[in-house]
Amino acid sequence: MSTKAPATARPPVVHTYDDIIEEDNELPKWWVGTLLLCTAFGVAYYMAYSMYGIFDNPDIAFEKESAITRAKEAERLKAEGPVDKAALLLLSKDSATVADGAQVFTTTCAVCHAANGGGGIGPNLTDDAWLHGGAPDAIYKTINEGVTGKGMPAWGPQLGSKRVKAAAAYVITLRGTKVAGGKEAQGAPFEGD
Ligand code: HEC
Structure with missing residues (x-):
């Protein structure tokens, strides 16, 4: 035991309950x-992100990045030229493109249109009946823009x-x-290309 009497150095007792003594210790400076x-930091962070917009919130940052991506895609599409009937028909006869399309179909479309295109949640793509047109440009439009509210996403x-x-191109090869x-015709x- 120490010989120094600690009595005077002890902080004042502020509260005693059931023999439990609460002292008024000074908080450590580091704390x-x-x-x-x-x-x-919290106040500055809040002001910088939420009050003055010095930095972008994640949703704003995401929106900005999306806008850049969309602009680039639009730019690229313009440079590529129009997606018309003739170009799509040509692509549907190009085996490499059709193989790519088949791959996309298997991974992305088969869940709703069946692996062989016979239909399921989505319509049969191998018959002669079309809800949104069976011409190449109509098919492209349906896939590209989807059918809002009908369960066909915009791809x-x-x-x-x-x-x-x-x-x-692959769907064009499935026609007929x-x-x-396959699912019943819808x-x-x-009427032909
Ligand atoms: C989540 C399910 C779902 C997925 C995945 C899906 N589709 Fe569809 N698709 C549908 C539905 C539902 C319709 C019918 C929409 C309607 O009733 O107007 C449809 C319609 C279509 C049509 C128009 C058919 C017609 O009769 O005019 C085409 C073409 C098509 N899909 C192609 C695709 C391709 C290609 C993919 C993959 C990139 C794909 N779909 C992925 C659900 C899906």
Whole structure:
């Protein structure tokens, strides 16, 4: 035991309950310093992000990046030239493009249209009936823009024009192949390209 009497150095007792003594100890300086620093940081952070917009919140940052991506994609599409019937028909006869399209179809479309295109949640793509048109440009448009509210997502933003074109080329090759066990026909009969 120490010989020094600690009695006078003890901080004042502020509260006693059930023999438990509460003292008024001074908080360590590092602790108070950390608290103040964190508080100041929190206030500055809030002001910088939420009040004055000095830095972008994640949703704003995301929106800005998306806008840049969209602008680039639009730019690229313009440079690529129009996606017209003739170009799509040509692509549907290019085996490399059709193979790419088949790949996209398997990974992205088969869940709703069946692996062989016979339909499921989505319509049969191998018959002669089309809800949104069976012409190449109509098929491209349906895939690219989707059908809002009908469960067909817009694939353009997710896949990009190259893969949408490949998927369209592949769907063009499916037309009229009438796979076994396909869904019943929906829509109007296809009148030709
Ligand atoms: C989540 C399910 C779903 C996925 C995934 C999906 N589709 Fe669809 N698709 C649908 C539905 C539902 C419709 C019918 C919309 C309607 O009723 O107007 C449709 C319609 C279509 C049509 C128009 C058919 C017609 O009769 O006019 C085409 C073409 C098509 N999809 C191609 C694709 C391609 C290619 C992909 C993959 C990139 C794809 N779909 C992925 C659900 C899906």
